Amino acid sequence: MPVPHARPITLTAAERRRLTVLAYSHTAGYQQVMRARIVCDAARGDSNAVIARRHEITVDTVRRWRDRFAEQGLAGLADRPRSGRPARFTPVQVAEVKALACQLPAETGTPLSKWTCPDLAAWVNEIEIYFSIVQRKVLTPNDFTSLDQVEDRLTAFEQRYNATARPFRWKFTPADLEDLMTRIERHEQKEQNLQQPDGCDHQPSALALGRITPEGFTT
Structure with a gap:
């Protein structure tokens, strides 16, 4: 199978200045810094394999951001909207719940028992169990070479888990x-x-x- 050629990258003066600043930023996120470095290296004519070895990331990661910049420019380096279930609660409902959680039960007339019922205990335990599953099935073994790989694997697991997960059967009455x-x-x-x-x-x-x-x- 023929190896696909890396797409050439040409930068304008403004793009080069912006990417250079981002590539050496100490305050920007790791992913944004790495994407800027990939594009800068690609603009110098480096191959995907060379860039991957230099930054200790996968060739697929280099190819992805190289192709996105070639197609969309700087806008292509931003994260795309995540797919998933539609929101079940409105922003107003979320804000109301957060406000309620920050108040003492006596201030709202809510009995203390409502805050320690089995439902809340079940939710806390379910969260702990989910993170345990992630640790065993996603993060082990810890053989990642970049945060992009961690993000990709977590996203793929989340989509698969949400599509197949079933409720836990609680026996704590x-x-x-x-x-x-x-x-x-x-x-x-x-x-x-x-x-x-x-x-x-x-x-x-x-x-x-x-x-x-x-x-x-x-x-």
């Missing part, structure tokens, strides 16, 4: 939560009844009691 809270209360009461030496600022911890998992409560 409200009764289990009530039992856990009772045990924590007993544990704290016992700790308070124990006489502590002077200068000891030990605080009772509920972490030793166990943790919530998709399979239920474990100790």
Whole structure:
């Protein structure tokens, strides 16, 4: 199979000045700096393979940004809109939830139990489980040569995961939560009844009691 020729890059004086400043910027993001360096090197006539070795990135990454600049100029170096599910909440709803979360429950008349219900605990655990899956299936082994590779792999996994993911089956019931809270209360009461030496600022911890998992409560 014939090897495709790298597209020639020609810069105007204004484009060269802007890309040079960006390529050596200490405040711009890594990706923007790397894209500017790729285009500058390409404008000097370097091949994709040479640019890839110089910056320790893949040839595909070099080809992508070289082609985008050749087709769209500076605008081609910007990130494209991400595909995915449409937003389920309006910006106003998001702002209202954030404002509510920044207030004390007593200020809004919301019972404290609403902030510690199994639903919230389930969401927190689900987030932890998702990041655990990402760590095992996406970030391991850690053989990336650039942040572009990390971004591409994460994006591909996110799209595949969102299309195939199914809800976790939670076995931790409200009764289990009530039992856990009772045990924590007993544990704290016992700790308070124990006489502590002077200068000891030990605080009772509920972490030793166990943790919530998709399979239920474990100790």
